[in-house]
Amino acid sequence: MSSLDSRILPRQKTISAEARRSQQQKVLLITLFFLPGFVMLFLFIIAPVFQAGYYSFYKWNGLGPLQNFVGLENYQRALTHQVFREALLHNMIIMVLSLTIQLPLAMFLALILIRGKLRFQRFWRAIFFIPFVFSEPITAYMWLFVYHPHSGLVNTFFSQVIPGFESQAWLGNQSTVLTALFVVITWKYFGLHMLLFMAGIQNINTEVEDAARTDGANEGQVLRFVTFPMMLPTIQLSAFLSILGSLQLFGIVLLMTKGGPAYASELIVTYIYKFGLQRLNLGYGSAVSVLLFFIALIFSVGYQRTVMRVDNTK
Amino acid sequence: MKHVWGFLKYGVVIVLAIIMSGPVITALLGSIRTSGEFVSQPIGLPKNGIQWENYTDILFSSSFWSQMWSSIVITLGAMVVAVVVSSLLGFVFARVDFRGRTLWFNLLMIGLLFPLAVAILPLFIQLTQFGLINSYWGVILPIAAFSTPFNTVILTNFFSQIPRELEDASYIDGCSRFGFFTYILLPLARPPLTVVATLVVVASWNEFLLPLIVLNDPGKWPLPLGLMQYQGQFGTDWAKVMAFVMLLIIPAVIFYMFAEKYIVTGLTGGELKG
Numbered sequence: 001m002s003s004l005d006s007r008i009l010p011r012q013k014t015i016s017a018e019a020r021r022s023q024q025q026k027v028l029l030i031t032l033f034f035l036p037g038f039v040m041l042f043l044f045i046i047a048p049v050f051q052a053g054y055y056s057f058y059k060w061n062g063l064g065p066l067q068n069f070v071g072l073e074n075y076q077r078a079l080t081h082q083v084f085r086e087a088l089l090h091n092m093i094i095m096v097l098s099l100t101i102q103l104p105l106a107m108f109l110a111l112i113l114i115r116g117k118l119r120f121q122r123f124w125r126a127i128f129f130i131p132f133v134f135s136e137p138i139t140a141y142m143w144l145f146v147y148h149p150h151s152g153l154v155n156t157f158f159s160q161v162i163p164g165f166e167s168q169a170w171l172g173n174q175s176t177v178l179t180a181l182f183v184v185i186t187w188k189y190f191g192l193h194m195l196l197f198m199a200g201i202q203n204i205n206t207e208v209e210d211a212a213r214t215d216g217a218n219e220g221q222v223l224r225f226v227t228f229p230m231m232l233p234t235i236q237l238s239a240f241l242s243i244l245g246s247l248q249l250f251g252i253v254l255l256m257t258k259g260g261p262a263y264a265s266e267l268i269v270t271y272i273y274k275f276g277l278q279r280l281n282l283g284y285g286s287a288v289s290v291l292l293f294f295i296a297l298i299f300s301v302g303y304q305r306t307v308m309r310v311d312n313t314k
Numbered sequence: 315m316k317h318v319w320g321f322l323k324y325g326v327v328i329v330l331a332i333i334m335s336g337p338v339i340t341a342l343l344g345s346i347r348t349s350g351e352f353v354s355q356p357i358g359l360p361k362n363g364i365q366w367e368n369y370t371d372i373l374f375s376s377s378f379w380s381q382m383w384s385s386i387v388i389t390l391g392a393m394v395v396a397v398v399v400s401s402l403l404g405f406v407f408a409r410v411d412f413r414g415r416t417l418w419f420n421l422l423m424i425g426l427l428f429p430l431a432v433a434i435l436p437l438f439i440q441l442t443q444f445g446l447i448n449s450y451w452g453v454i455l456p457i458a459a460f461s462t463p464f465n466t467v468i469l470t471n472f473f474s475q476i477p478r479e480l481e482d483a484s485y486i487d488g489c490s491r492f493g494f495f496t497y498i499l500l501p502l503a504r505p506p507l508t509v510v511a512t513l514v515v516v517a518s519w520n521e522f523l524l525p526l527i528v529l530n531d532p533g534k535w536p537l538p539l540g541l542m543q544y545q546g547q548f549g550t551d552w553a554k555v556m557a558f559v560m561l562l563i564i565p566a567v568i569f570y571m572f573a574e575k576y577i578v579t580g581l582t583g584g585e586l587k588g
Binding site: 025026029030032033034036037038040041043044045046047048049051052055062109112113116118122124125126127128130131133134135136137138141142143145146148150151152153156187192195196198199244247248249250251255269272273276277282285286288289292293296297300 | 323324326327330331334335336337338340341344352353354355356357395398399400402403405406410412418421422424425427428429430431432433434435436437438439440442444455456458459460462463466490491492516519520521522523527537538539541542545552555556559562563566567569570571574577578581582583
């Protein structure tokens with residue numbers, strides 16, 4: 001027995017040494033594999049975001065040292081600046097329009113394409129989705145001509161359809177500019193939501209829908225009580241992307257209207273670009289950025305809460 | 315009734331497709347006519363012959379090719395960095411058990427809340443402090459960083475589907491963890507790696523805001539900024555601008571046709587088929 005023990009003990013020692021070596025190897029591997037990703041994440045996302053909180057208490061042009069501590073003045077200035085408040089309002093309007101017009105349109109098309117069993121589905125999908133892979137300048141300049149005040153596509157179309165129609169400067173008019181831009185945004189981005197919805201519909205088990213039909217539900221009821229609830233995760237993802245997406249809008253608006261006329265199409269990011277970056281008001285711009293972070297945070301937390309509530313009621 | 319529905323559904327889709335392609339067709343027809351023709355009649359065939367010089371003026375200019383080069387450098391750079399970084403992260407999250415894994419993963423997910431455009435001014439300050447203004451790295455690294463959270467999710471999902479037995483077998487055959495990652499996992503992961511690469515290519519090829527604030531020297535500008543510059547020069551000469559637009563649309567459409575499967579899979583988080 002004792003001889004057995006003496007034979008086993010050294011072996012156990014080597015096993016634990018091996019285990020320790022493998023543990024060390026594991027720690028080394030995790031460190032090496034995590035390092036590039038988290039260093040990048042820290043340097044370019046996390047650190048700048050926290051630094052912005054710090055800079056937002058200073059008046060600073062980015063060149064000299066940080067000396068001019070102004071406390072909350074930058075925030076106060078932003079919140080009382082009429083242009084900023086309008087920009088915020090415009091973002092909210094586009095967000096609401098996206099959720100109420102863009103997403104239903106995308107859903108409608110996805111349903112027709114898949115449930116209607118249309119032929120050449122890939123072709124139709126490409127037509128509706130391809131603007132998503134165009135850059136913002138491509139989109140902006142194409143549509144700049146579509147809205148040309150004298151001879152654009154829109155004016156030509158309306159003057160042929162409506163007798164006595166007078167050409168409009170759609171982008172030059174404070175009351176039409178936001179709607180006109182929303183059409184461009186829809187044109188470029190609704191294909192993404194259609195793509196998501198098409199994938200969502202295809203993942204539904206059609207037997208459940210058939211069962212509902214057998215039980216006497218009409219097509220409208222099947223959609224409302226079976227199809228849409230089963231697509232809820234997709235719809236939620238789509239709504240979330242749409243909300244975050246409308247907070248980020250920049251290039252199309254900058255290139256088509258520069259936020260004008262008279263700030264009628266100013267958005268938060270174009271505001272940060274103009275009043276923070278171009279004029280090198282980096283302290284002030286940081287404060288506006290921090291406000292934007294909070295808005296994004298409120299929407300994503302609020303979104304997750306509603307998602308949880310919906311899940312609880314099920 | 316069936317005929318009416320069949321007719322109606324195609325009718326609706328065709329009308330919407332015409333509206334969708336209207337701007338592109340206008341741009342195409344505009345780019346092969348004179349600006350005079352274009353402005354007097356937005357849609358129409360060329361009456362004075364096809365104006366090839368709208369295209370050749372751009373294609374024979376050196377700035378177009380230097381912008382093309384910048385776009386390629388930025389796109390390839392961002393793609394390589396993003397793929398390497400996210401596959402390393404995805405491997406650890408999917409295949410290595412350690413304490414605090416969820417914590418690190420959630421930390422990564424915070425990145426999803428701050429899209430690039432939203433964090434642009436703080437990012438600009440940081441890039442200035444690093445001396446990365448006017449450098450391609452100042453465009454490449456942030457694009458890779460901001461795309462990393464989403465890419466890592468895609469790769470973690472794929473890597474965790476690889477059966478445990480395969481990993482054990484490779485250890486018995488004398489593979490280290492690193493060897494398993496390099497020689498077994500990565501070759502198997504070619505489809506999801508292509509998905510990640512494709513999404514980063516689309517995003518970095520089209521990125522407009524970041525190069526606009528980072529690259530001061532117009533000689534370094536990529537194609538989207540090149541188009542902006544060209545429009546600034548020839549703003550009223552619509553035909554020329556539309557030719558530039560078409561020169562950028564054509565490769566985008568061709569790329570979409572080849573990469574469709576990967577783009578659709580990546581954006582919908584679906585499984586790769588075929």
